[in-house]
Amino acid sequence: MITLSSFNRYFGNNPLQTLTKIRDESIENGNPELTKEAREKLGNSFINVYKDYVKLSDKVELVEGSIEDKLRKNEFSESEVKSLFKWIDENTKSPHWMEVDGVSYDEAYIKVFHTSKNIDEFKTKYLELQQKYLVDFRNINSSQKTSEEDKEKPFKPIQTESKNKETYKDDNIRNELVKKLLEDKFSTSKELELLFGVKFSNDAGEFNQILSSNSAPKSIDIKA
Numbered sequence: 001m002i003t004l005s006s007f008n009r010y011f012g013n014n015p016l017q018t019l020t021k022i023r024d025e026s027i028e029n030g031n032p033e034l035t036k037e038a039r040e041k042l043g044n045s046f047i048n049v050y051k052d053y054v055k056l057s058d059k060v061e062l063v064e065g066s067i068e069d070k071l072r073k074n075e076f077s078e079s080e081v082k083s084l085f086k087w088i089d090e091n092t093k094s095p096h097w098m099e100v101d102g103v104s105y106d107e108a109y110i111k112v113f114h115t116s117k118n119i120d121e122f123k124t125k126y127l128e129l130q131q132k133y134l135v136d137f138r139n140i141n142s143s144q145k146t147s148e149e150d151k152e153k154p155f156k157p158i159q160t161e162s163k164n165k166e167t168y169k170d171d172n173i174r175n176e177l178v179k180k181l182l183e184d185k186f187s188t189s190k191e192l193e194l195l196f197g198v199k200f201s202n203d204a205g206e207f208n209q210i211l212s213s214n215s216a217p218k219s220i221d222i223k224a
Contacts, residue, residue, distance in 0.1 A: 001105070001109045002053065003053075003057065003109075003113045003114075004053060004054065004072070005068055005071035005072045005113075007050055007053070008072060009071075016047065016050060016051075019043070019046050019047045019050055020047060022043060022046070022195070023039075023040065023043025023044060023047060026039045026042070027039050027040050027043065030195050031194060034194075039195060042195060043195070056106055056107060056110060057110055057114075059107060060107060060110050060111045061114065061115075062114045063114060063115050066113065066114050066116055066117055067084075067112075067113050067116045067117075067118075067119070067122050068113035069114075071113075087123065088126065091123075091126065091127060091130060092130060093130040093133070093134045095135045096130070096133040096134055096135055097133045100133055105133050109129065112125045112129055
């Protein structure tokens with residue numbers, strides 16, 4: 001799960017433009033082991049994920065001076081950003097409910113970033129978020145009697161119901177590669193390697209050099 005500041009961090013101030021350029025260039029000059037249709041589909045997946053997060057982010061008011069506001073304005077040092085996301089990684093609970101009380105985990109996650117005005121407040125809210133959405137299988141209500149007929153049926157992991165009537169759903173919507181690309185700890189090079197069929201360091205200059213070698217747009221600001 002990420003916020004829009006992460007897109008800005010990795011793809012510059014106009015992520016949609018950057019992702020569109022990446023898609024278009026990969027279609028024409030990308031990995032020959034993938035068909036053009038496959039490269040286009042993969043590129044569009046990145047774009048669609050970004051658009052989905054824009055819509056989701058717009059649902060949550062961005063408080064001026066919040067953690068997300070400061071991240072977008074680059075008011076944290078690189079070491080502070082790394083320290084923050086390392087802490088997040090270490091304190092993220094799994095598995096968690098996809099939705100609680102009508103609010104998705106993604107929306108609640110974004111709200112913590114959008115409303116916390118300092119690191120201490122952020123950490124407090126984030127820990128509360130993890131606790132609220134944590135799936136504790138030890139406490140799942142198993143009091144309902146299962147008929148012998150149901151016992152004979154193969155298990156179908158569609159949903160599990162807790163004692164609080166909260167629904168845990170398997171989130172298989174997003175392509176696994178896209179999820180890796182957009183994690184805060186992702187490596188740009190691995191995903192670009194799949195699209196373009198060459199190895200990259202996490203150096204934006206190297207990628208721009210490949211783009212500038214043809215008629216594609218001359219520069220893409222990728223920040224890794």
